[in-house]
Amino acid sequence: MTELFQQVVEGVGSGAVYASLALALVLIHRFTGIVNFAQGELAMISTYVAWQLVASGMSFWLALPVTLAVSFAGGMLVERIVIRPVQNAPELTTVIVTVGLFIFVNAMAGLIWSFTVKDFPQPFPDGGIDLAGVRVDWSTLGIIAVVAVVMGLLYLLFQHTSSGLVMRAVACNPASARLSGIRVGRVLMLGWGLAATVGAVSGVLVAPLLFLEPNMMGGVLIYAFAAATLGGFDSPVGAVVGGLCVGVAETLAGAYVDVVGADLKVGVPLVIILAVLLVRPQGLFGRAAVERA
Amino acid sequence: MRKKTTLRAVAAASAALLLTTACNSQRGQDDKDAAADGACQGQQTTGITDKTIKLGGIYPLSGPASAYGTISKGVSAYFKHVNDKGGIDGRTVEFIVRDDGYQPPKAVEEARRLVEQEKVFAVFQTLGTPSTAAVWDYLDKRKVPQPFVATGASVWGTDDNHPWTTGWQPNYISEARVYAKYLKEEKPKAKVAVLYQNDDFGKDLLGGFEAAVAGSGIKVVAEESYEVTDPSVSAQMTSLARSKADVLLNITTPKFGSQALAADAKNAKWNPLHIVNNVSSSATVLKPVGFKNVQGVVSATYFKDPADPQWADDAEMKTYREALRKHVPGSDPANQFNAYGWAAASSLHKALDAMKCPTREGLRDAVRNLKDVKVDMLLPGVTLSTGPDDAFPIETMQLMRFKGERWQLFGKPVDTRKEFGPPAK
Amino acid sequence: MSTIVATLGTDRARRLRAALTTLLVAAVAVSAPFYFAPFQVFQLTMVLLYAVALAGLNLLVGFGGQISLGHGAFFAAGAYTAAVMLDRYDTGHLATLPVAAAGCFLLGLGFGVPALRLRGLYLALVTLAFAVFLPPLLKRLEPVTGGSMGLTVDKLQPPAWSGMAEDQWTYFVVLAVTAVSLLLARNLLRSRVGRALLAVRDNESAAEVMGVRLSLHKTLAFAWSALFAGVAGCVYTWVIGFVSPDSFSFVLSITLLAGLVVGGLASLYGPLLGAAFVMYVPSVAQDISEAAPGVVFGLLIIAVMFVAPTGLAGLAGRVRGTAARRLIRTTTPAADDDRPSGSEPSAPPTPADPAAVDAEPVGAPPRPEKE
């Protein structure tokens, strides 16, 4: 029984990792209606920025806000330079542009920092606590706490500030937002900046566990996609719940279902997603799209 | 108006086509592969003259396996270094690197480009089992040497149908045998948990290990695999910890190697003897985990790790660092893959030196006829040996244990050929 | 009366032009392997092969409006069908084609049913998950698939009577398969199925009201699309002679979709352009920068999408449109529609209307290309 709980804790831990990136994906999707394939790579670059700052002697707690600020600016820049030129093109075109961005950023990171594994400072204390024989690392608790805080902050931003209201208006109906005098371009830049910042938090959280190298976020991205799909692509809460579900389900299935095993555990989220979407096509927390003829 | 334009375009295009076909087509030149006279009469001299030798290599410079692409830099640095000193037997080496992104169809395309367009003398190194397997039939048919492929799959040596292809590094089965031998001596009743990468590399090493310990008191009690696309192996490590095994065999590539070492260090309740395979044994993998966390880890090796301070004053290592700095600025000399490339290239140098005829056939025979050839980047005691039916040049490895801030070699170099005989075909 | 004559005239001219173009294309295609070096012929072969897969994907994405990020999986299924048949049963190459095609058709049919419930993005990501899942599954089925080492099988060999080199023979076989496939795709689109698909893409509810059997046609679109991918995969095995699970990672699926979008959705020759892009541009990228070909490749994808947001095929149309507009500017009266044509399904915009081309929503590209 203890072992089962241990595996659940393990699953929650990796689920929180997926959720952190899924949050960023959901943000971009709400604003632009696309999936951003480059989200993980942007997070990876942010993490390298943090690593570079720490390596050059800055303390971690100083490097972190600097990194977040750089990421915010970087995200805005990406929107302005890479996404804006195709904003009137079909959505798939924008998606493929993010694929191009993925390839570009990944190769760029390899060129600058090489593919050698880097160690990243762990912001949380080593060790953990023992709960009735189940060991929970501080780092796992830390990630969950940070993801919860990020989610809470996003909620506050969107529901209780006028900037958040404007952002939601743009996400909902950019044409009308424009007619109401909202500078939609700036708001979209803000949205990308925000998503890049959330992504940076994700990268900094996972880097001590996964070890930093240019392909660090590639695997996370796939699971983050799964998390966002499961939770519904419009809902930050859905992204987090989806991430935890995916993490726990694949860990348990991999460990306890022999037919699945560690090699096929990636199929477990697939089955869950399919089952959920067949019942609720908009995901667990997504809004149903109303089709008007 | 538009009609006329189109018609005119059609006419022009047809004319252009006729013209180009009438001119010498690009075909046909292909068959004019050069042949030697004299003692080596009839043998192919494509890509080699008295002054030059043209080699090609296919590496993943892009895509998921691009971490290994840097091997090509070690190779390039070596050949440039040799060229500065007058070349190989007076021949300047031209080394062409192509990128296959770790995709077999791309590897086939690039192999054809190298052979048919660049007309290389040999395809020196293809990286990875899938890419190598995709091109070796073609190269064999074209009778192009494919020496020292950068993969340790056992199939390169056990196959009889591809005389033009040889391996280089100790094959994964041999490596597994070294660990099995060590365990039989140290922990004859060991219960072993295995973490392995779910591909040819992991399967080969795991299979070799299981075969080598069969019939002994050593039991594999748990196996967990991971995909290279997985973000982490922490769940697998938790599962393995449940087995309470007293040995952990860590068959991973660098990032996952670091993750597994870190997970093992973090788990205070489970302290198995940690054997990490050679691919992940570089100091660059261990350092991020923290040297204090990897004390006592065991591995085996065959070439000098440039990140290991014990080789800091080694003459070859100094040459290597200098050449890399000079010829491939911006690359990291401490990266073991650069040193791997360097070692493989200097091995090829020896083989080229040993050619009786300066022909493709000459190289094929020379590569298959190495006898205890010393290569300075390899560990002392590790040499190259091949035979007509032995395409594994390196089959000797030495065990090492991590202590303080460096690996310490222990025991004698283990010649797996002598100890266990050739791998099963 | 005079207008009728004029129409007849232009119609004849158009037919003549089409015939001439076809003839020219055929002449170029047939003479190419005698002109180019074997390695270049091989590259052309690969372009043709990818074009088949992209044409299939085009049926689904371009004309059906359903996004699939899992077509690499169907490609892999076709490739493995051929490889396993050749390896275990020694059936000969030709026999593998119908089996791979039929198998993938059924597989696609099976996928099409749940796909009905999934819209846009969700379908895309579920298919992506499937593509991620396939390689480990192939490794698990080791007794059949050869596991992670893959299967090496015989490539196509030229029969003695042909007097051709291996690459030339392979090229002609693949050319034949491609030509048949592309014709089939074209005819499919002109059939009832195709018209129904277009109607569904443009306005699902309206099409349903009009009596289009929605679920049937969407499922069939998936099946046909899978069939093309499977055929391409089967031919891949003939050409490369080696399959392994890691050859068919999800990256292949993403590459296919990227190729299609770059080439041009809902265009008949877009798949060919896309296949050429996927085939040649990585090499070009490497020639530009050996240190990091990925940097150049990524930039090139972005650059093409900037220049040609509706794909390379659309770019040709836009250039032609601009030229045509210059010519007819003074003579043609303005169109009379009060609203831009993106907001509701209206009559297909005229070919030379860049505004309409630019304003297309996802999965609803401008129009089938005129030939």
Next chain:
Amino acid sequence: MTEPTTDSTEAGQVNAEPDFLKVAGLHAGYGQARVLQGLDFSVARGEVCAILGPNGAGKTTTLRALCGMVRGRGSVTLNGTELLGRSPEQTARLGVAHVPEGRGTFNDLTVEENLRIGAHVRTGRWRRGSAERVAVAADLERIYDYFPKLRQRSRQAAGSLSGGEQQMLAIGRALMLRPALLLLDEPSLGLAPLVTRELFEIVRAVNEEERTTVVVVEQNAQLALDVAHRAHVLEAGRLLLSGPSREIREDGQVAEVYLGVSVRSAKDGGAP
């Protein structure tokens, strides 16, 4: 429905500021399609102006050109300020509130949030003090007074409203801008006659109480003429005729041919 006191108001307005909105030589279109081919008209301050015409005449395009959604050539000045060449964001900041065809509500936002977005220009930028915020709160109440149904549903998502309520919300949102110029595009589209009538009553009330200048595009010419002081009839991108609503309505031929209003019914519903 009572006849507006067209003549008196009109006379008063014209004298005040006859060229509050002045459109001169306006050309506009989409890509190749040129819809407007040189349009000239003026709207006086405080006036309700109807733009009428058959389908495809360029009515919607005119509104879109005024607010910057469509690019145009020529000149459009509002109180002397050139509007052409500005984006919708910018014209909104100059006081042009456009209620687009199809309403353009923010369906995921609540009714009250929709209205607050309408006042974004006033409060959103650099927070213009609490006085403005108080004014916005007051405006909100005022809108609720005009549209009591919106007050009942202030916490509901806009997407859950009926068509008529959404149209009210759209107009309410536009009014939150405190516009100098209100552009209404086909407000009656898809609404029941009774609802439409109610809507137009409110438009008239707003115009009278707030002195807001209104330009309304309508298919339902009769309804529009009832509210408007003046009307402009377009055909194929050109101005066919202009004049006080009463004159337009009484020009039987025009009404029949271009407005789809039969002469008799127009007269029946017209002046007593």
